[in-house]
Amino acid sequence: MGDLHVSLDRAAGGMAAQISGQLRTAIRQGRLASEVRLPASRELARDLGVSRGVVVEAYEQLVAEGFLLSRVGAGTMVAPAAAIRSPVTEAAPGDSFHGHRATSPDLGAFPRERWLSALRHVLATMPSDALDYGDPGGVAELRQELAAYLRRVRAADVTPGNVVVVGGVAQGLSLTLRALGSPLLAVEDPTSMRQLPLLRAAGVELVSVPVDGEGVDVAALARSGARAVLLTPAHQFPTGVVLSPGRRAELTAWAAETGSIVLEDDYDAEFRFDRDPVGCLQGLAPDRVVLSGSVSKPLAPGLRLGWVVAPPKIAELVRLARAELDLGSPVIEQYALAHVIRTGGYDRHLRRMRREYRRRRDAFVGALAGHLPEVTVLGVSAGLHVYLELPDGWDERTAVEAARTAGIAAEPVAPMRVAPGPPAMVVGFSRLPGHRAESVVGALAAALAGGASRTLRPYVRT
Ligand SMILES: Cc1ncc(COP(=O)(O)O)c(C=O)c1O
The missing domain is CATH 1.10.10.10 (Winged helix-like DNA-binding domain superfamily/Winged helix DNA-binding domain)
Structure with a gap:
């Protein structure tokens, strides 16, 4: 040509x-x-x-x-x-991922045209009355689309009546905990520490329960005395394990016996690369599980749009809590999301991104195996991050700095732990194009090798 x-x-x-x-x-x-x-x-x-x-x-x-x-x-x-x-294409190698969370999607891939055409459609067709204060639980059209989507894709047991539209999982959790009267809440160990201040602000006391290769330890949960537990069953953050079928059964039995509630953060459920995703826990025990999800990974965190699916009484309390907080989510964006889902744009975007992220993960993990065979990739092939266990004696922070310098978004795991564990880091690959994986991981390996004697202090357990 x-x-x-x-x-x-x-x-x-x-x-x-x-x-x-x-x-x-x-x-x-x-x-x-x-x-x-x-x-x-x-x-x-x-x-x-x-x-x-x-x-x-x-x-x-x-x-x-x-x-x-x-x-x-x-x-x-x-x-x-x-x-x-977009930063990934413009920034010089080395600083392109600074400030970018290891768990964020590739924001350059946001379907701008699709969103623009949805906004155009909504603004051209919505009646003026729809611009008034809406239902604090979300516009009916979006709740309907979300219910159908979650039934079809996540095997959720849901009708539009028990969906509440919220400003992301973060807000969904806050509102749900308030609605539940701020029970003693168990969280996974390790866990996403970004959520901890938000959970405490909702008035709950926290207790940690260990996670192993099958997910949360349900026997330890039962001993903790908690009456609610926050979990990431589809792709545990940060370890990347999936809650096993056995643990799912134990967990729903525990919730039924003790009258407890499971808060299911449907984290990374859209991006399972090795097989179809496991259906959500909520579908197994809809009267005991509150499911939260958002468009933060599929589209962009900046949209601040998500959902809570709860048993009817709790859903109504969450809706009232939202009314008391700020009267609801922006209406035009809710209609736009409903339009994107209804017209198949959401599914198409997800299919494309699933293919792309899978390629990126494969390229990244392949490059790691070649350049840093001593580092172990744990967890299933899913999501936008990998959990890397580092050899004994490696210092997490040094490794994280080396990764960031090489241009990879990375976070240390020690601050996410209560019980001590081996050195590890969480690394995001969503914005690392496959063709750059070799050179970026090569640079990381070189930085680690070059600085090893000076900077790789022995890992100190805290
Ligand atoms: C495990 C986990 N779940 C959920 C969230 C929040 O997602 P959202 O953007 O939907 O509030 C985060 C954000 O840091 C997270 O780490």
Whole structure:
């Protein structure tokens, strides 16, 4: 294709990466201007003498990075200039992931066109009255779409009447704990420490229960005296384990016998790469489990949109707690999300991102095996982070700093623990394109090797 100036070195292999690399450079340099249409994948494949799948892969990569937009019926075009300045593509290697959470999605992949067209549709069709204070529990259209989605995809036992729209899982948990009268709450050990201040602010006292390879230790939970427990059964944060079938049964039996409530944070449930995700716990015990989820991973945390699915009485209390707090979530965005789900855009985006994140995880884990075989990847193939256990004697903070310097979002695990454990770190791969995994992990390995004698202090258990 003369216009695109793509020339392939067939001996070097990695054709899709070569094509995406050259197109990326052309876009960055302005040779391919924003909103220019690219040739159809079939056409470019014919011109370059490669299979169509290779071009599709290259285009998908650039769509995921935010350089290209792809619309059904309208083909593929260069993204508008504003969309291209995503940190992962603009920042110099080394600082591109600073300040970015290890658990955040690739924000450059936010489906801007889809969201824009949903907003256009909503603003063109919604009656003026819908802009008034809405139901504090969420607009009916969204509750209906969410109920259908959660039934279909998460095997939840739910009707629109027991869905409450909230501003993310964080708010859902706060409201639920208030509605439950702030019971003694068990949390997993290790756990997401970002949530702890929020839980304490909801007035609960916390007790820790250990997590092992099967998820939460239910016998320890029973001994703790807690009357509620907060869990991440689909992909435990941070260890990445999935709650086993045996533990699910023990847990629901415990909840039924003691009249306790399980707060199920459906963390990372959308992104299981090795098999279909396990259905949610709520579907097994809808009268004992309160399910919380959000669009923070599938779309973007900045939307602040999520849901709580609870037994009817608790759902009503959560709705009232929301009314007392701030009268509800923004209405236009709720309609937009309902539209995106109803028209299949949410499913399509998830399918695309699942493929892309799987590729990124595979590339990252493969590069780790090659460059840092002494580091162990634990947990199932899911989510947007991996839990890396470090060899005995390694210092977590030094390893985290080395990862950040190499351009990887990383967090130490020690601050997430109550009981001591081996050195480990949580590393996010969502914004690390597959073709960069080798060089970034290579840089990490070099930083660790180079600094080993000076900086790798023995790990001190606290
Ligand atoms: C385990 C876990 N669940 C949920 C959340 C919050 O998600 P949301 O953006 O839906 O409030 C976080 C955020 O840090 C988290 O670490």
